[in-house]
Amino acid sequence: MKKRSHKKEVKDRIKSHIKKEDRVKVITGRDRGKIGKVLKVIRKDNRVLIENINIVKHHTKPNAKNKQGGIIESEAPLQLSNVMLMCNKCVSPVRIRMQQLEDGKQVRICRKCSEIIDA
Numbered sequence: 001m002k003k004r005s006h007k008k009e010v011k012d013r014i015k016s017h018i019k020k021e022d023r024v025k026v027i028t029g030r031d032r033g034k035i036g037k038v039l040k041v042i043r044k045d046n047r048v049l050i051e052n053i054n055i056v057k058h059h060t061k062p063n064a065k066n067k068q069g070g071i072i073e074s075e076a077p078l079q080l081s082n083v084m085l086m087c088n089k090c091v092s093p094v095r096i097r098m099q100q101l102e103d104g105k106q107v108r109i110c111r112k113c114s115e116i117i118d119a
């Protein structure tokens with residue numbers, strides 16, 4: 001692993017409409033094809049944490065919480081560009097567009113079936 005020399009380096013943020021609690025499909029990588037719920041969106045890194053996706057094992061030393069130490073499994077964040085939002089109606093990953101409702105609320109619309117994704 002290379003050490004990052006420029007700590008303040010600003011990455012371009014990927015334009016993404018994915019939010020916490022969304023159902024997304026992994027489109028590339030080890031977990032390709034899997035569907036999971038978004039636990040957290042890490043905007044500054046353009047990454048997203050998804051339930052039960054990209055599980056990594058951490059070896060831990062014994063501590064107060066875990067006297068035995070050992071291996072802990074947890075999710076590692078994925079690149080935002082590696083996941084796609086699922087449309088519940090199409091039951092497939094879809095592209096979305098934004099639309100403003102009469103009350104001014106911005107919602108996400110499936111480009112395929114025009115169903116509002118934000119319920």
Ligand SMILES: [Zn+2]
Nearest residue numbers: 087090110113
């Ligand atoms: Zn749809």
